[in-house]
Amino acid sequence: MGRWADLASPQISAGVFVQCQGCKKALFADEFRANLKVCSYCGHHHRLTWRERIEWTFDEGSFVESDADLAGSDPLSFPDYTPKHSAAQSKTGMTDSVVTGMAKLSTHVVSVAVSDFHFMGGSMGTVAGEKVTRALERGCEDRCPVIVFCASGGARMQEGLLSLMQMAKTTAAVERCRDHGVPYISVFTDPTMAGVLASYASIADVILAEPKALVGFAGARVSKQAQVTKAPDDFQTAEWVLKQGMLDRVVERRDMRATLSTLIHTLGYSLRNKEARIG
Amino acid sequence: MAKSWREWMKNLLELEDLVGQIKTQLVQESDPIRYAELDAKVKSFEDRRDKILELMFSRLGPWEETLLARADPRPYTLDYVQNVFSDFLEIEGDRRFGADHAIVCGPAILEGRPVMVVGHQKGRNIQERTYRNFAMAKPEGYRKAVRMFQMAERFQMPVVTFVDTPAADPGVESESRGISEAIAASMLAMFELTVPVVSIVIGEGGSGGAIGIAAANIVLMQEHAVYSVIPPEGCAAILWRDPAKGPQAAAALRLTSKSALEFGLVDGIVKEPFGSAYRDPITAATLVKEAIIESLAKLDSIGLNLKSHRYERFRRAGSSYMKS
Helix, strand or coil: CCCECCCCCCCCCCCCEEECCCCCCEEEHHHHHHCCCECCCCCCECCCCHHHHHHHHCCCCCCEEECCCCECCCCCCCCCHHHHHHHHHHHHCCCCCEEEEEEEECCEEEEEEEECCCCHHHCECHHHHHHHHHHHHHHHHCCCCEEEEEEECCECHHHHHHHHHHHHHHHHHHHHHHHCCCCEEEEEEEEEEHHHHCCHHHHCCEEEECCCCEEECCCHHHHHHHCCCCCCCCCCEHHHHHHCCCCCEECCHHHHHHHHHHHHHHHCHHHHHHHHHHC | CCCCHHHHCHHHHHHHHHHHHHHHHHHHCCCHHHHHHHHHHHHHHHHHHHHHHHHHHHCCCHHHHHHHHHCCCCCCHHHHHHHHCECCCCCCCCCCCCCCCCEEEEEEEECCEEEEEEEECCCCCHHHHHHHHHHCCCHHHHHHHHHHHHHHHHCCCCEEEEEEECCCCCCHHHHHCCHHHHHHHHHHHHHHCCCCEEEEEEEEEEHHHHHCCCCCCEEEEECCCEEECCCHHHHHHHHHCCHHHHHHHHHHHCCEHHHHHHCCCCCEEECCCCCCHHHCHHHHHHHHHHHHHHHHHHHHHHCCCHHHHHHHHHHCCCHHHCEC
């Protein structure tokens, strides 16, 4: 057996193995990456870093980050928040859990927000809420579609009520997009939960999800405790949520780019034409 | 620390019980000397009670505020509806799935002006609590609220919402009918409104379940209400793997009305009578009524663009705690 590498590590060299988190089989690391971190045996979609997500979804080199320096604070002086937050920053190289900017998708300009679960579980505090809001507002200002990749355990409790307010703030921004006729697509990746699911994530024009992504309001333990109703085996998986009618398509990672392109092409048509008329 | 309001108030409740017993004796007493004795006893016990209350309320911490917000004699939405409005008629249907009794709504009159009322409703005994699902609304509750918001817009009525829920219903059924979408869609519907919207947290402002009907132009909190992103017990379970550390979590979460005002996340605090709202529900309702009327007057004076006013209000949330 060769050496084993960390799944999240961007530098995976040839001859190194990684273990699939789904079927536990050993995979060649370079093949694993070439397969967009999807297991070639069981199809398990492993979590991505924001950088991988952008590289593997949008036109090469087209991404320009916005609000990269936007930083938060510890308004509540919450126990252990500052050290936890700093540790997440040095681990991921991010300032907070969401990265936003402009990118191109099959030459169409789009406003993008990507949340990264590796940063404090992708939780939404003031900075994440602000960045998602600005990404949606940029869609209105620049008259381009908005694509948001969700990966979050929910609102960040260390910022208390300020985090809860981000649910309303981001929702208001979605409403603005609707007013401006700006198509907004959200993609549920593993996991999309709680305060994020109960705000901007769930009210997109079109909702896509990656296979088997965990999608739910309450943690499965709480849900199961709360009622006598037995939870089905596939409870809170993307496939189950699709069956309930709460999302629109489950899309494999290798098809995500093409699916998004098609949607942007069709839903963004009137936006582009209006733009042409104004211009 | 006490786990419930009843436990925290145990001594005081016993004292009040005693006063009640003596008062019953007093009514039956015919001997004037004995009567005077008992009367003096009542007065001295009541004095003692007020002193204890004063002491308790002079050093309320976040956990005590949490217990007070959850206190079972605390006035609930329908108590306020009765004392603040006239001509309230409950509207029950969501037109989608079924009736939800955790949220009550309907049109009413406030000092001659028609308004649309939406609020969480708790129950006081086991039967009521079950019927109200502990004020934990399911998707159908939020979808009923959306109907009310849209009706208010159609008939140009201001909206008044009362927030009092531990959380939205987290069960499997709610999940299957899209509780997350229902909450988000309810906020979305509020952001579409051009009519004035006032929300008041009267007890527990429990996370998503609360904000789902609190996207208002003016958000108020009663003095002894709490408003939080997560229940303190839940926070303690996640952070310290110990739900019993609720009191510490309550302090860390800064969930009191005073903190919410300091962070600029609510627009005002509505005073409560001495010893909190349940000790004098009529006065509490009067104070709530005055606050709503004053808020609506403020919004009337803003004039046309209440939709963008609401947008800007939430747009600011937290902006003073960021730098770039």
